Amino acid sequence: MITAKCYAIALVVVLCGAANAAYAVDLRAAILANPCAGCHGMDGVSAGTIPSINQLSADAIVAALKAFKSGERPGTVMDRIAKGYTDEEIQRIADYFQSLKPNIKP
Amino acid sequence: MRNLNRREFLQYAGALSVLGASGCTSLSGAATSGPHIVVVGGGFGGATCAKYLRKLAGPAIAITLIEKNRQYVTCPFSNTVIGGLRTLDTLTHNYETLAKKYNIDVVYDTVTGVDATAKSVSLSGGKKLSYERLVISPGIDFKWGALEGYDEAASEILPHAWKAGAQTTLLRKQLVDMPDGGVVVMVAPADPFRCPPGPYERASLIAHYLKQSKPKSKIVILDAKDKFSKQGLFQDAWEELYKGMIEWVPGSQGGKVTRVDVKTHAVYADTSEHKGDVINVIPPQKAGNLAHSAGLTNETGWCPVDPRTFESKLHANIHVIGDACLGGKMPKSGYAAHSQAKVCAAQIAALLIGQPPVDPSWINTCYSLIAPDYGITVAAVYRATPEGIVDVQGAGGVSPREAPHSVRAAEAVYADGWYKSVTADAFS
Numbered sequence: 001m002i003t004a005k006c007y008a009i010a011l012v013v014v015l016c017g018a019a020n021a022a023y024a025v026d027l028r029a030a031i032l033a034n035p036c037a038g039c040h041g042m043d044g045v046s047a048g049t050i051p052s053i054n055q056l057s058a059d060a061i062v063a064a065l066k067a068f069k070s071g072e073r074p075g076t077v078m079d080r081i082a083k084g085y086t087d088e089e090i091q092r093i094a095d096y097f098q099s100l101k102p103n104i105k106p
Numbered sequence: 107m108r109n110l111n112r113r114e115f116l117q118y119a120g121a122l123s124v125l126g127a128s129g130c131t132s133l134s135g136a137a138t139s140g141p142h143i144v145v146v147g148g149g150f151g152g153a154t155c156a157k158y159l160r161k162l163a164g165p166a167i168a169i170t171l172i173e174k175n176r177q178y179v180t181c182p183f184s185n186t187v188i189g190g191l192r193t194l195d196t197l198t199h200n201y202e203t204l205a206k207k208y209n210i211d212v213v214y215d216t217v218t219g220v221d222a223t224a225k226s227v228s229l230s231g232g233k234k235l236s237y238e239r240l241v242i243s244p245g246i247d248f249k250w251g252a253l254e255g256y257d258e259a260a261s262e263i264l265p266h267a268w269k270a271g272a273q274t275t276l277l278r279k280q281l282v283d284m285p286d287g288g289v290v291v292m293v294a295p296a297d298p299f300r301c302p303p304g305p306y307e308r309a310s311l312i313a314h315y316l317k318q319s320k321p322k323s324k325i326v327i328l329d330a331k332d333k334f335s336k337q338g339l340f341q342d343a344w345e346e347l348y349k350g351m352i353e354w355v356p357g358s359q360g361g362k363v364t365r366v367d368v369k370t371h372a373v374y375a376d377t378s379e380h381k382g383d384v385i386n387v388i389p390p391q392k393a394g395n396l397a398h399s400a401g402l403t404n405e406t407g408w409c410p411v412d413p414r415t416f417e418s419k420l421h422a423n424i425h426v427i428g429d430a431c432l433g434g435k436m437p438k439s440g441y442a443a444h445s446q447a448k449v450c451a452a453q454i455a456a457l458l459i460g461q462p463p464v465d466p467s468w469i470n471t472c473y474s475l476i477a478p479d480y481g482i483t484v485a486a487v488y489r490a491t492p493e494g495i496v497d498v499q500g501a502g503g504v505s506p507r508e509a510p511h512s513v514r515a516a517e518a519v520y521a522d523g524w525y526k527s528v529t530a531d532a533f534s
Contacts, residue, residue: 027455035448
């Protein structure tokens with residue numbers, strides 16, 4: 001399916017001949033997901049002992065965040081953080097990390 | 107992939123046509139012809155903002171980061187140096203990756219003037235830079251003289267160590283030189299100040315060092331406040347790990363220090379004199395000096411900003427992030443500054459293409475180490491409201507008061523991971 005966003009990306013490429021089309025970043029999703037990087041690393045690739053989340057599927061991220069949110073999954077700090085997001089926002093965060101996957105080396 | 111709605115698509119398309127008109131060559135080459143964003147201050151706020159502007163606004167904009175030092179030593183984890191767990195070089199970062207990988211023009215200089223009308227900044231080296239938007243992240247400066255007898259010269263003898271670097275090393279050296287049985291006096295300020303749990307983490311890690319090396323020694327914290335961040339957790343741990351070593355004196359019970367005497371190594375709270383072999387004075391604070399000289403502060407000494415975009419309420423097109431801003435319920439912490447920087451970058455990316463600001467959200471997660479294998483946290487998720495930034499009710503909070511040691515040990519391990527990730531996310 002060619003989405004409007006893909007079309008926008010295509011437009012940048014056609015107009016400018018550049019592969020990088022950062023203007024098509026979904027800023028609302030980025031604003032929700034970017035704070036995660038403070039602990040889980042830029043784009044979800046951890047630099048240390050906190051688990052990376054870049055290789056998780058969107059479904060796995062949604063399941064993990066919802067389990068932390070409900071208290072079903074114990075956490076040190078994620079149980080407290082996950083409670084700050086609606087289910088819609090959790091989906092948006094998961095989709096954002098999923099959308100980064102093709103660009104990130106594990 | 108999510109479909110853009112019609113409005114969003116038109117905005118992107120509009121932005122693209124602007125790019126087309128302004129010459130797209132900048133997209134693949136040096137970013138010099140697009141709008142120029144100037145970021146002042148290379149700490150967690152400024153470094154992160156410069157980097158995320160590139161990630162979120164794309165290659166067409168020009169980004170300049172102005173910072174006076176070539177290296178940055180983080181305040182987060184500097185208490186581990188004071189406690190002898192780490193060396194300062196492990197907390198030292200530079201701007202080379204930001205310059206090379208993110209095409210940020212890093213200028214090592216000091217801003218001498220901001221002209222909000224002409225939209226330009228002057229540098230001490232003589233340069234003048236025009237900006238489309240200016241982000242300043244000047245951190246804190248101290249209110250020298252607010253405690254009688256405590257000025258910058260006094261801090262060379264009785265260190266504050268509240269900006270990391272030479273001051274951190276000085277306090278560490280004084281602790282190492284102190285004889286067993288010595289008294290360490292810490293002076294903690296009233297709210298608001300940088301890193302609310304910081305004085306108590308510092309007391310903990312000093313106690314950790316003293317317990318091993320100088321077990322007859324004591325720490326007295328003279329506090330202007332009657333309560334502090336993660337208080338129950340700290341006090342439980344002090345009882346468990348450092349029994350009898352740390353005395354905390356709240357403000358209402360004689361803790362409010364008003365005068366410091368460098369010559370006699372004494373501080374005065376109400377009518378009592380407290381002498382210390384080592385005295386660590388954490389003085390009252392205000393927004394970084396640049397914020398004051400640029401006219402960005404109000405009567406509080408801090409900078410009022412729009413809670414969604416961090417644009418100054420006093421000067422248009424200038425954003426203030428990090429410790430210097432009045433960030434509502436967000437604490438003055440490196441992680442908060444880092445989180446604010448990303449929101450600010452995203453909002454500038456939106457504003458540059460004519461979009462309205464995006465509905466923002468932030469996280470703060472602060473780890474404190476009480477011992478090398480004993481960590482605790484406070485966390486919160488924040489949203490913008492018309493009244494300012496507030497924490498989401500029902501979320502966040504501190505580590506559980508009752509928890510097995512395995513949880514404290516896990517949080518100590520994650521504290522190290524937090525440091526690695528947050529510094530990598532800001533500086534590389």
